[in-house]
Amino acid sequence: MTQTPALKTQQMQVGGMDCSSCAMKIEGSVEKLPGIAEVSVNVAIGRMVVSYDPQEVSEAEIQKQVTRLGYTVAIEQSRTLTSSHASTNGHVDDDHDQDDGHDHGHSHGSGEFNLKKELPPVLLAISLFAIGIIFEEPLHNTPYNIGELAVFIPAYLLSGWSVLKTAGRNILRGQIFDENFLMTIATLGAFAIHQFPEAVAVMLFFKVGELFQEYSVGRSRRSIKALLEVRPDSANLKVNGTIKQVAPETINVGDQILVKPGEKVPLDGEILEGNSQVDTSALTGESVPRIVNIGDPILAGMINKSGALTIRVTKLFGESSIAKILDLVENATSKKADTEKFITKFARYYTPVVVFLSLAVAILPPLLIPGANRSDWIYRALILLVISCPCGLVISIPLGYFGGIGGAAKRGILVKGSTFLDALTAVKTVVFDKTGTLTKGTFKVTQIVTRNGFSEAELLALAANAEANSNHPVAQSIREAYGQPINESDIKDYEEIAGHGIRAKVQNKVVLAGNDRLLHRENIDHDICDVAGTVVHLAVDGRYAGYILIADEIKEDAAEAIRDLKKAGVERTVMLTGDNEVVAKRVAGQLGLDAYFAGLLPEDKVGAIEKLLDRSGKKKVVFVGDGINDAPVIARADIGMAMGALGSDAAIETADVVLMTDAPSKVAEAIQVARKTRRIVVQNIVMAMTIKGIFIVLGTFGLATLWEAVFADVGVALLAIFNASRVLK
Template structure:
């Protein structure tokens, strides 16, 4: 862009001097004509060369072709100032376009800087600086204050504060110590720490997020695709109209110069660059604005879907609730409470389900792998395992009914894990979770943002699920669902949606629903590559209110896109009509092209500066 600015700086005084001399009749007139021609060459030679290059490749119906024909035509009929003005203001428009795009890119510059280009690898007590690509899982890295973490890992030594803004949008640093996750892309602020690597470079959070941002540009909204198709037909149509405007009236009146001028004016006005530039710019600005809040939207098509969505469906555990369980009560039947916990924990040895982890933590004893002969996961019901020669079933009431075991139907408040040994019921464990802080506020904000219908789909028991629904303000709660049942319910809800349906999940266990919904939103997944792959919108922390923020940003983006289209076409068609009847000259045409482009670009770029949407 600096080269264009320099050429413009050279051409501007030549243009001003030449124009004044031309219109005021200064002498000698040829001098001012030369100045204007020099200004034309200085500012527009690359545009003209680009036009001829495209003609050679049979791609001549673009804005460079239109500007070259219009400006050169004006010069040939002696309208030097206007011909130079067309080219000069076209280049000014290109400069403004470049600056607007640059500003949009700056809004996500933190993302572009996520990836660290080196890692401090500790080997036998010494530190070597290596390429992050060469680091393996299990290696130990030293992260000094001020350095960006190159790969995902777990802190093994030291305490510090991490700047997570580029990943989650959090303004406050996050305190981190031994055992805590340290995500690539975050910045170590205070003390030196050591981390043990948990994911290779290509699978680390920073790389996943960067891939997400880079891929977003390829997923275009229907409006963007329409504008591309529209310009494909619009440009040839107006070129043909301009030729007709010159040829037919000239044959009748013989005033070829007059009608050529009007035809050239018609060409300048008809240039579609205002549409072709401002619409993608608005979507790009919307994605950039969202990314600054820790909301990663994978393409402008999802902005369009979010703006029209009227239905939201939530997973419960880990989405509306914290997903951090604790054993509340153990009800034993004909056995000791400790025995119920022991048998459940051993049966769950090879399961990584959050409920299983909670029960094993409650048991607190080492379990030898030789104690568990086999384990089978029963989707949506629980597990069956061979423990020290006995068959243990642990799961929900559906599993107990399936094996024909009488069980305690009075389950109480919480998630119940029923346990049977050799098909004899020995009791149940009540595990509780808590509703996320801000969940009710988020539901209220979604209603204010235009979401008319909300539902919870969960495999948990009905009483617990309804309690969560009451706490957050969602009446439609569908509980006790197996995975295939959850998908059927989601599809039924989607059929009743007139706008679009979003599904909100934790991004790990909800991949099918995230993919099936019109737009899948994964929550709290700064560190989950699976979530980034599965979802269409990724919210990097657990702030549920950001769902409503994403919808508001999407609606504002679409409002600006539609406003730009109406404004651009309204001005262009008005000036085109006036130009046909000689009521608008080349200066009006320049405004209808370059002026309108700059106004539309400024309107698109203002999304980036909006603080509260």
């Protein structure tokens, strides 16, 4: 059997990616290298994520391929992933600090895009252009058009020097069909046929359009940086009664830290002293502060609002919830939606096709049509060159998805990639786990029913001892009801029986605690099977001792969540539970669910999901679970959602979408955000294609001028970018 090679997934910061076809150019170039499995470039945060086989290609070769194109590259951090992990997860789970000092100059050199630096030459070019238009006739009448050239050439060079320089450099490197080449050929052609004002107008409007474009990309970067500001900068470490300010990365598990009012919580931990209100909006999107007391868990990224808190650190900074969340948000766009992939491929073919079409328009009509004016047809060809620039599509579609992922994150919904955002638009079946998802998962003992001479106190004591080592919410509720310390030496031979319950020896008595299936499995005679509620049956030394009834409340917004899903066009809502038929039927009836499956073992849940999956793949199935013991089902569904998973590593690793709160209503909200994003992306595609198509026809028939063509091209790009930015709101 052939072993799949381990792929290495590397993150790199790429400087100078402010022009619209940069991502497409880099991806196309890197993909040509041997051993490259996948490459994804995100213009909005200046990052490239590449998965490759290190035996076939090295980091240095990948870097060299990118720098050949005129960009700067800096390695962030690498981690070797198995090929299956790299292909199924939309993020690289590295814990690293983002370096915000990378380069973003449009000329692909170093230096952050600076509007104040870019604006003066453009304003001077506009002034010269205005002079040239106002005094066009006297300037035109000078010998050899020297007056016109003296005004228009400086205006042309001021507005277009970076474009000319980049086009020349790219041609030398074999990168021909990009917007720099198109603008250079179109404007030099216009100069050749003495259309000086048009040549300058094309370059000037193109430059102004690029400034707007760079500003929009910069704004997207800033919105992500604002999200990253929840990353704490320092921590107050308690050392021998004194407070020392240190970097969060240097603190170890078990250390104690002090968080003063108004400060960010730097690491995950447990409160040892103090009580306060904490602002969790940066993590969960919830505006109402949460009250925390001694013994409560607290997470990095929360903001302490009132009292001082002493916290015992439970996780290293790199393993904290906020580090994982920020990594997810930063890397979410590395898994591209099919629409993005289509546009990238389309742009690669569209531009050369239109270039050759414009060449045909310039050459063939003067040869084939009697009396055709060569200059007129060259002018029409130049219009096609301007229209062939794919800027609007190439930048606005990734920006749309990026905005959708950022907008969802602001609402406490983490989507691991635009591919999952797209999949959410086709959801027709939503499947919920019951405990902790539709119900609160906070169990309380409500009734103790005894049999065969056992007392209630005796039954509760035996159950609490038997459940002493279990982390299940039901076990915790029994121990809380017992309320007395448990002597661990009384408990021996503890064994968890998956999907059934527990067997343990308590004070030399064999105690069974679990569901009705456990009693049947162990052949225990009992007089009651179905009980309305969550129930724990007990047997002692093979004799039925009775049962403990435990209540679990339904979440306040659960019924509303089901109604919202119906309004959103979801056809079926289903519940899976390990509870008995009676409990499942009662909860499903109260919430208005379409169907339920009761009495399921963990492996049965996977089987139930498989029955619900649409074989054609058109109607997607979402599974929503608490992310702790639902990993196999989350992985099997088309889209796995982990709910209330703040701090759950298993959830963040397995799920495609992580809901930061316990609210089921977030499921419908996630679908709405996805649909809004898709709608905006489709609007951009249709708008750009339609306008470009119209102007290609008008230009070919001589019904459009270069002025109109450049307005259309720059206008399409700007409209698409502004439309894409709406999704962030």
